[in-house]
Amino acid sequence: MNETEADDEVRAESFRQARSARRLELVEDYLELIADLIDDHGEARQVDIAARLGVAQPTVAKMLRRLSKDGFITQRPYRGVFLTEEGRAVAERSRTRHRIVEAFLCAVGVSPETARLDAEGIEHHVSAETLEVFERFLERAADA
Amino acid sequence: MNETEADDEVRAESFRQARSARRLELVEDYLELIADLIDDHGEARQVDIAARLGVAQPTVAKMLRRLSKDGFITQRPYRGVFLTEEGRAVAERSRTRHRIVEAFLCAVGVSPETARLDAEGIEHHVSAETLEVFERFLERAADA
DNA sequence: CACATGGAATAGCCATGGCTAAATTCAAGC
DNA sequence: GCTTGAATTTAGCCATGGCTATTCCATGTG
Ligand SMILES: [Mn+2]
Ligand SMILES: [Mn+2]
Ligand SMILES: [Mn+2]
Ligand SMILES: [Mn+2]
Numbered sequence: 001m002n003e004t005e006a007d008d009e010v011r012a013e014s015f016r017q018a019r020s021a022r023r024l025e026l027v028e029d030y031l032e033l034i035a036d037l038i039d040d041h042g043e044a045r046q047v048d049i050a051a052r053l054g055v056a057q058p059t060v061a062k063m064l065r066r067l068s069k070d071g072f073i074t075q076r077p078y079r080g081v082f083l084t085e086e087g088r089a090v091a092e093r094s095r096t097r098h099r100i101v102e103a104f105l106c107a108v109g110v111s112p113e114t115a116r117l118d119a120e121g122i123e124h125h126v127s128a129e130t131l132e133v134f135e136r137f138l139e140r141a142a143d144a
Numbered sequence: 145m146n147e148t149e150a151d152d153e154v155r156a157e158s159f160r161q162a163r164s165a166r167r168l169e170l171v172e173d174y175l176e177l178i179a180d181l182i183d184d185h186g187e188a189r190q191v192d193i194a195a196r197l198g199v200a201q202p203t204v205a206k207m208l209r210r211l212s213k214d215g216f217i218t219q220r221p222y223r224g225v226f227l228t229e230e231g232r233a234v235a236e237r238s239r240t241r242h243r244i245v246e247a248f249l250c251a252v253g254v255s256p257e258t259a260r261l262d263a264e265g266i267e268h269h270v271s272a273e274t275l276e277v278f279e280r281f282l283e284r285a286a287d288a
Numbered sequence: 289c290a291c292a293t294g295g296a297a298t299a300g301c302c303a304t305g306g307c308t309a310a311a312t313t314c315a316a317g318c
Numbered sequence: 319g320c321t322t323g324a325a326t327t328t329a330g331c332c333a334t335g336g337c338t339a340t341t342c343c344a345t346g347t348g
Pocket of ligand 1: 029032094
């Protein structure tokens with residue numbers, strides 16, 4: 001049945017997209033958080049990142065090595081973490097998207113507390129098209 | 145600074161919730177898919193699950209062992225996979241939530257194709273409260 | 289009723305993302 | 319300038335979720 005096979009392929013595509021988004025979740029959260037820490041406190045230290053994420057510090061150390069290897073950050077040993085141009089770009093995009101998703105949830109009637117919790121996961125699965133829809137919704141809500 | 149520490153704890157909570165949702169994503173997708181296959185074709189075979197998910201068959205085999213161990217399914221060797229009562233319950237809940245999320249995205253103006261793709265990931269991060277908001281939105285949209 | 293074949297099981301590899309425990313090292317304060 | 323404590327690094331463990339290659343075996347067809 002060619003129909004069935006084609007159908008499988010179509011369905012599989014959404015799972016593939018979700019898996020690929022899942023792989024990027026952590027990278028986006030780390031970079032956004034590092035940007036926040038730098039902007040708020042002038043530096044981003046492993047202990048602070050760990051405390052904000054709710055994980056152990058060596059977990060952060062391992063992740064930072066990966067982010068370095070992939071060119072998103074630079075590290076000065078025993079000093080803080082710094083964003084490369086690419087890292088800063090990803091952080092900004094993630095931060096913007098995160099804010100829109102959280103504001104959208106609030107606008108549609110979710111309590112601020114729940115919006116905060118849910119947005120942390122939802123943000124990573126919102127495509128450009130959906131994000132635009134959310135933005136337009138917010139604009140219209142602001143008018144009313 | 146106690147203020148800062150408390151603040152960290154609050155922020156960490158959303159990351160914890162997102163991590164915990166991430167751990168359940170696969171379980172929910174598998175059970176929902178197995179229920180679909182059983183309802184549509186009368187049985188759920190590893191090859192079919194693999195084709196629908198877009199992964200290799202041994203990947204499915206390994207995951208099914210885990211689902212068995214955790215009491216969500218039973219397996220008859222070389223026959224299909226069957227849902228336990230608990231497995232069926234999780235599947236139904238996931239299916240319902242998935243449908244609401246996808247319908248909500250469409251209702252708010254996202255194209256059906258993008259809604260299908262994004263819903264596959266978003267669904268797992270939508271809390272009960274947010275789901276209810278989405279449902280109410282759909283009801284109101286239906287009235288208009 | 290034999291047996292071919294397609295699905296299932298197994299083995300073994302890798303990357304990711306958690307953890308604890310221990311060793312290092314930097315820097316602040318005495 | 320020494321000391322010491324906190325932060326970082328390192329080492330090593332585990333579970334999850336992918337993969338390929340291979341073996342196995344139940345069933346349905348001839
Ligand atoms: Mn975020
Ligand atoms: Mn997030
Ligand atoms: Mn689903
Ligand atoms: Mn899903």
